[in-house]
Amino acid sequence: METQLKGVRTANTAVQPAVRPKRKSVNKFVTISLFLAPAIIVYVFYVLYPIFSTLLYSFYKWDGVGAGTYVGLQNYVNLLKDNVFWTSLTNNTWVILTSIFVQIPLGLIMALMLLAPIRGIRLFSGVYFFPFLISTVAVGLLWVLMLDPLNGIINRLVSVFGFENVEWLSQSHTAMFAVLLVIVWQFSPFYMILFKAAIVGIPEELYEAAEIDGANAFTKFFRITLPLLMPTIVSSSILAIVGSLKAFDIFYVMTGGGPNHGTELLGTYMFKQAFVNFNMGYASAIAFVMFFLAMIVTILIQALDFYRKKKGAYA
Amino acid sequence: MNLAIKKVPLYVIALILLVFTGYPFLYMISTSLKSRTEFFEKPYSLFSSFTLENFKSVFEMGLSRYFLNSILVSVIAVVAVMLIAALASYPLSRMKFKLNRVVFLLFIAGMMLPIHATLIPVFKLSQSMGLYDTVWALLGPYIASSLPISIFILTQFMQEIPASLEEAAKIDGCSHFGIFWRVILPMLTPALMTVLIYNFIHLWNEFIFALVLISSPENMTLPLGLQDFKGEFSVNIPGLMAALTLASLPILVVYLFSQEKVVKGLAGGAVKE
Known part of the structure; x- marks a missing residue:
């Protein structure tokens, strides 16, 4: 009896090696799936499937209720003929340019101030970050009041330079300028943080060596700090481009895209078409263009990064 | 001199x-x-x-309701995101499998995504699920849109945890879930802190999903409620300022008490140490 059992047992172990890897890989698959399942379900349901639906809706003329009519690429054709679409795209470009050429340099200046040999750094660094903390809606409402033609502090400020009662948000060009100013105010602190961390990471010896060679502050900044900050400047620019494509809140709150579409963005225009005019198909086409642009930017960045790394590997 | x-x-x-x-x-x-x-x-x-008159009138106009809604939604969503993202980050950062890279990139790509590309379908979904115009409609989109950055932060952090710890636990007979709960999760606290701060502030301030998914004042979150106040307060500017002050206060107070953590948290995965 006992020998028999032993025999069975050895037979079992002899068979096992053939079975085990498979069972183990099934087990591993189950484990991995269980870990990933909650995230994947939520993500597919609320992100991936909706993107696909948006693409689908964009081929329909649809008011959001009942079934739409299939119109093929008509929405996209109309979009290319739509002046407001081109205005929006131009305005989005302005947001991108402002982010890269005003916000990022200002963020860098702020970071440099936080590391400058002056007193009161704690106060400065504490307050500089404030604008990035509060909600865009609050920021927008606050600045609308500060830009008010009658009681706003901004007009009092510019009256020193001879401008009287500027109606900032009621004319296209001043409205765009005013909202861009607010964007700079709100987001520069974010870049300040990125730059501060990067500057702190630069080895002190480099500066000491430069000092021995008789370099002044400007030389040190342009020969050491700036070149070593290049990766941060590049990644900040990426964040700025992607963030600017998504811009919506501040424009919606401050101008609603007006006056007369003067500050319209892809985001605000899409929202109006979808939830004010109920042109859901047309709005989906705008939304998909936004997605497409973001995807192109992302792929370009990835490709550049890949190319840079490959080149680096050969060097 | x-x-x-x-x-x-x-x-x-x-x-x-x-x-x-x-x-x-x-x-x-x-x-x-x-x-x-x-x-x-x-x-x-x-x-x-x-x-303090203005603060009183702001509360009388229902600001506390917006507060409660915002707290409810952001707290539930942030806790859920922390758990779901930590679970997903474990195999993505510490196990080898075929689709690992693809799944990871799919999540990370979400950081670049304009929310607008999901707006209309999410609006339709919440209508067909009967969630439209309730605070619960916000939970799904909030969790889903917070996953990419959270997974990004957590996987980066988890990769740094030495494999030897895990192997020791494995020898002791721990399953993967055991390792996750008893070894990985406790070590994850700093990264979870970042995830918590980043997502809480972003969700507390979130506007566009709330704008699309909620219409009745009693279900509004703070940012949406403030936007709604704008009309009623057009002649009462001090009142509107009181509402803005109150809405910003919680985050400003948290910031004053733990400035460094908030700054690091808000910089998200962008600042490595």
């Missing part, structure tokens, strides 16, 4: 930036403490009076 003069331009720049970033907040708080007549008489004076 010479050195001190050299520093004058530095102080000038630092002070200009201080006024630029800080003045709007002083204006907001000081206006919220003025009576309406005083505001019209002296719109620019700072801290010339201290009345």
Whole structure:
């Protein structure tokens, strides 16, 4: 009896090696799936499937209720003929340019101030970050009041330079300028943080060596700090481009895209078409263009990064 | 002496930036403490009076309801995101499998995604699930849109945890879930802190999903409620400023108490150490 059992047992172990890897890989698959399942379900349901639906809706003329009519690429054709679409795209470009050429340099200046040999750094660094903390809606409402033609502090400020009662948000060009100013105010602190961390990471010896060679502050900044900050400047620019494509809140709150579409963005225009005019198909086409642009930017960045790394590997 | 003069331009720049970033907040708080007549008489004076009337009327108009909604949604969503993202990050950062890279990139790509591309379908979904115009409609989109950055932060952190710890636990007979709960999760606290701060502040301030998915005032979150207040307060600017002050207060207070953590958290995965 006992020998028999032993025999069975050895037979079992002899068979096992053939079975085990498979069972183990099934087990591993189950484990991995269980870990990933909650995230994947939520993500597919609320992100991936909706993107696909948006693409689908964009081929329909649809008011959001009942079934739409299939119109093929008509929405996209109309979009290319739509002046407001081109205005929006131009305005989005302005947001991108402002982010890269005003916000990022200002963020860098702020970071440099936080590391400058002056007193009161704690106060400065504490307050500089404030604008990035509060909600865009609050920021927008606050600045609308500060830009008010009658009681706003901004007009009092510019009256020193001879401008009287500027109606900032009621004319296209001043409205765009005013909202861009607010964007700079709100987001520069974010870049300040990125730059501060990067500057702190630069080895002190480099500066000491430069000092021995008789370099002044400007030389040190342009020969050491700036070149070593290049990766941060590049990644900040990426964040700025992607963030600017998504811009919506501040424009919606401050101008609603007006006056007369003067500050319209892809985001605000899409929202109006979808939830004010109920042109859901047309709005989906705008939304998909936004997605497409973001995807192109992302792929370009990835490709550049890949190319840079490959080149680096050969060097 | 010479050195001190050299520093004058530095102080000038630092002070200009201080006024630029800080003045709007002083204006907001000081206006919220003025009576309406005083505001019209002296719109620019700072801290010339201290009345709490405006705060009272703001609460009477239902700001506390917005507060409760915002707290409810952001707390539930943030806790769920922390758990779901930590679970997903474990196999993505510490196990080898075929689709690992693809799944990871699919999640990370979400950081670049314009929310607008999901807006109409999410609106339709919440209608067909009967969630439209309830705070619960926000949970799904909030969790889903917070996953990419959270997974990004957590996988980066998890990769740094030495494999030897895990192997020791494996030898002791721990399953993967056991390792996750008892070994990985406790070590994850700093990264989870970042995830918590980043997502909480972003969700607390979130606007567009709330705008699309909620229409009745009693279900609004703070940012949406503030936007709604704008109409009612068009003649009562100190009242609106009181509402803005109250809405910003929780985050400003948290910030004052743990400045470094908030800054690091808000920089998200962007600042590595």
